[in-house]
Amino acid sequence: MRRVSRIAVAGVAAAALAVTVSACGSSSSESAGGSGKSKGIGLAYDVGGKGDQSFNDAAYAGFQKAEKDFGVGGRDIEPQDGESDADKVQRLETLAKSGYNPVIGVGFAYAPAVKQVAAKYPKVSFGIIDDNTIHAKNVADMVFHEEQASYLAGITAAKTTKKNHIGFIGGVDIPLIHKFEAGFVQGAKSVNPKIKIESQYLTQTPAEGGFSSPDKGENAANGQIDAGADVVYHAAGLSGQGVIKAAAAHKVWAIGVDSDQYAQSALSAYKDSILTSALKNVSGAVYELAKSVVKDKKPLSGEVRGSLDNGGVGLADSNPVFKNNADLQAALKKAEQGIKDGTITVKTS
The missing domain is CATH 3.40.50.2300 (Response regulator)
Known part of the structure; x- marks a missing residue:
């Protein structure tokens, strides 16, 4: 891994098997593993989807590392062009109903959907990146300076x-x-x-x-x-x-x-x-939420903010x-x- 200036960035594990989820976007990967009540991590991408070499790919890196380190499965789902909040709700419900925990919406656009679905599935931990307006006991609002x-x-x-x-x-x-x-x-x-x-x-x-x-x-x-x-x-x-x-x-x-x-x-x-x-450190935020749910059994909730002080933001020096x-x-x-x-x-x- 290349050294990065004063920030810990999650590594990337091997790619998982391709699958498709109808009616709620395409799911690019699902890997076997996990036991008990949780199948692993559910990840729903923001506009641009995986392959943006930026925001969404950072989330995917944390997702893959958590899968590898904790021996759990995962499903990541792509957005659709011109989709509505209802599409996002359906996507998150699909993940929660299928047994994934935590379920993470990548991007502030998921705020209405996360708020609605988290209330419906109080035993599932949810995360949202770049929004801190939900304030629910089972939601981690992952934001950054x-x-x-x-x-x-x-x-x-x-x-x-x-x-x-x-x-x-x-x-x-x-x-x-x-x-x-x-x-x-x-x-x-x-x-x-x-x-x-x-x-x-x-x-x-x-x-x-x-x-x-x-x-x-x-x-x-x-x-x-x-x-x-x-x-x-x-x-x-x-x-x-x-x-x-x-x-x-x-x-x-x-x-x-x-x-x-x-x-x-x-x-x-x-x-x-x-x-x-x-x-x-979007990758780290995804990883830490997964760790808190899957390994520590003490799910993060409330505002979780990355800063220079805690290594949540920084500059790359590759x-x-x-x-x-x-x-x-x-x-x-x-x-x-x-x-x-x-x-x-x-x-x-």
């Missing part, structure tokens, strides 16, 4: 740009992604208050494809690079693959998100243009160009300490 990792990404961009001109591309114009932008801008301006920052959101709603359209990401990045940006940070899920592709084509830097995108095999053709990635930049690393270390001790407060909007 994305703005903290983004602050470090902003410092990285400002220390790396040769033109004092950088860019941010958000997938969807929503409060969650505003946190990424706010931290990035604040971090960059802590280095150079006069730095020029391009900022763009791909869509207003997830249904319009902001998190699932690499072509939209590529077009936006091309526009920012043509305008003069030579480091572009994305918080756009699958759409971010287009941002990275554009950066590589123009020979400028991209900063990835959620997973260590430099280390993703599907992005290997572009890796030399991926300076770092702002990580949030790229030697990033890792070996002594001036940058010193600045990042100082900033990280300031965030941890409270002398730096990172904005969320």
